[in-house]
Amino acid sequence: xxxPLSAMISxxxxxAEAAELLHEELALRGLIVSHDRCSFPAGSRIGSNMDAxxxxxxxxxxxxxxNSLYEGAPPESPRPAIDSEFKPAMDRLARSxxxxxxxxxxxxxxxxxxxxPRSEAPERVRKxxxxxxxxxxxxxxxxxxxxxxxxxxxxxxxxxxxxxxxGSGDDDAAPTDPIEMMVVTRGEGQPPAFLSIDxxxxxxxxxxxxxxxxxxxxxxxxxxxxxxxxxxWTHRRELQLSIRAHLxxxxxxxxxxxxxxxxxxxIAGRHGTxxxxxxxxxxxxxxxxxxxxxxxxxSVEIDLLDVGVSDLTSxxxxxxADPVTNRLCVWRQGPRSDLPPNDIAAMAxxxxxxxxxxxxxxxxxxxxxxxxxxVEFAVLLGHRLTSLHAEVHLYExxxxxxxxxxxxxxxx
Numbered sequence: 001x002x003x004p005l006s007a008m009i010s011x012x013x014x015x016a017e018a019a020e021l022l023h024e025e026l027a028l029r030g031l032i033v034s035h036d037r038c039s040f041p042a043g044s045r046i047g048s049n050m051d052a053x054x055x056x057x058x059x060x061x062x063x064x065x066x067n068s069l070y071e072g073a074p075p076e077s078p079r080p081a082i083d084s085e086f087k088p089a090m091d092r093l094a095r096s097x098x099x100x101x102x103x104x105x106x107x108x109x110x111x112x113x114x115x116x117p118r119s120e121a122p123e124r125v126r127k128x129x130x131x132x133x134x135x136x137x138x139x140x141x142x143x144x145x146x147x148x149x150x151x152x153x154x155x156x157x158x159x160x161x162x163x164x165x166x167g168s169g170d171d172d173a174a175p176t177d178p179i180e181m182m183v184v185t186r187g188e189g190q191p192p193a194f195l196s197i198d199x200x201x202x203x204x205x206x207x208x209x210x211x212x213x214x215x216x217x218x219x220x221x222x223x224x225x226x227x228x229x230x231x232x233w234t235h236r237r238e239l240q241l242s243i244r245a246h247l248x249x250x251x252x253x254x255x256x257x258x259x260x261x262x263x264x265x266x267i268a269g270r271h272g273t274x275x276x277x278x279x280x281x282x283x284x285x286x287x288x289x290x291x292x293x294x295x296x297x298x299s300v301e302i303d304l305l306d307v308g309v310s311d312l313t314s315x316x317x318x319x320x321a322d323p324v325t326n327r328l329c330v331w332r333q334g335p336r337s338d339l340p341p342n343d344i345a346a347m348a349x350x351x352x353x354x355x356x357x358x359x360x361x362x363x364x365x366x367x368x369x370x371x372x373x374x375v376e377f378a379v380l381l382g383h384r385l386t387s388l389h390a391e392v393h394l395y396e397x398x399x400x401x402x403x404x405x406x407x408x409x410x411x412x
Contacts, residue, residue, distance in 0.1 A: 254382025
C-alpha cells in the first residue's frame with residue numbers, strides 16, 4: 001500500500017478555530033491531518049508526535065499570525081509553533097532541496113494580520129523566526145480584512161495542496177495498483193488508506209447525527225476536488241474503497257466517482273468485495289412506480305432493510321418547495337439474510353435502471369431519494385446514477401424522520 005498522504009497544520013492556540021477549519025477542509029480532500037491535540041489521543045506524548053509529523057509529513061501548512069509569531073511575548077517565553085514546528089519544517093525543506101533524491105515537503109505559509117502578504121508579512125516572519133518565506137509557494141493569499149481564514153479560503157488551500165502533492169501524473173508517482181481510498185463520516189479509529197476522506201467531526205457521525213446541509217455541501221466540494229486531482233494525476237481509474245459512512249456520503253461518492261468517467265470501485269464489505277454489475281434484474285428486488293395525475297417531483301424510496309422507509313418520508317415530502325406527485329418504491333422481497341456482494345451489485349444495477357426509467361418517463365425537475373441499504377449498494381447506486389437531467393435530493397435518517405442532506409444539481 002502507498003503511504004497515506006499527510007499534512008500538518010502549525011498554529012498557535014489563540015488561532016485554534018482557524019486550524020480546525022483548515023483541518024476539516026484538508027481531511028475532506030483525502031489527507032491525514034495532524035494539528036496538535038485534535039489529532040492525538042489523550043495521554044499521548046504530543047511533543048514527540050508533533051516532532052515526528054514535522055519530520056515525515058508530506059505537506060506543512062503554517063498559519064502565521066501575530067499570535068503564532070509570539071509578538072509582544074517576553075523574550076524567554078516558549079515558542080513551540082516557531083521553534084518546534086515552523087523552523088524545523090523550513091530546515092527540512094532546505095535539506096531536501098540540497099540532497100538529490102530526498103522527498104521535499106510542500107510548505108504553504110498563510111499570513112494573516114501581519115500586513116501586506118507580499119512585503120510586510122514576510123519581513124515580520126523573518127524577524128521572528130530567521131526564516132525567509134518570500135520564495136515559498138503561496139497559492140493562496142488570505143483576505144486581510146477578515147478576522148480569520150474563511151471557509152472558502154481553507155477549501156482553496158486544500159484543493160491547491162492536494163494538486164501539488166499528486167502532481168500531473170508525468171512522473172513515476174502515478175499508481176500501478178488500484179488507488180486505496182477510505183471514506184469515514186461515522187465513527188473513528190479506521191486504518192488510513194493512501195487517501196482518507198474524513199468528515200466525521202464535520203457531519204456529526206460520532207453522535208450518529210444526520211449532518212447539516214451546509215456541511216454536506218462542503219463534503220461534496222471536497223469529493224469533486226479530489227476526483228479532479230486524481231483524474232489529472234493518473235489515467236488509472238481503479239479504486240479500492242473502504243467506507244464507513246452515512247448513506248448520503250456513499251451515494252455522493254459514487255456519483256462523483258462515476259461510471260461515465262471510467263471509475264471502477266471495489267468496495268470492501270463484511271462478506272467480501274463488491275464491484276459494479278450489469279445485471280438487469282434480481283429475483284428478490286421489486287419496484288413499483290406510482291405516477292401522479294399532474295406534473296411534479298419524483299420520490300424514490302429504497303428499502304432493502306425492511307425499516308419502513310415509505311412510512312418515514314411523508315412529513316418531509318409535505319414540506320418540499322414543489323409538489324411530489326410521483327413515487328417509485330424499491331424493496332427486497334424474500335429471506336432477510338445478509339446480502340453477499342454479487343446480490344448487492346445486481347440490486348444496485350437494477351434499482352438504478354428503475355430510477356432512470358422513471359425519470360425518463362416522468363421528466364421531474366427533482367428526484368428525492370430516500371435509502372435504507374448496505375453501504376456498498378449506496379456507493380454503486382450513485383456510481384451509475386449519472387446524466388439524469390434532474391436534480392437529485394438526498395436525505396438522511398434522523399430518528400423517525402428523514403432530513404435533507406445533499407443536493408446534486410442536474411448534469412453534475
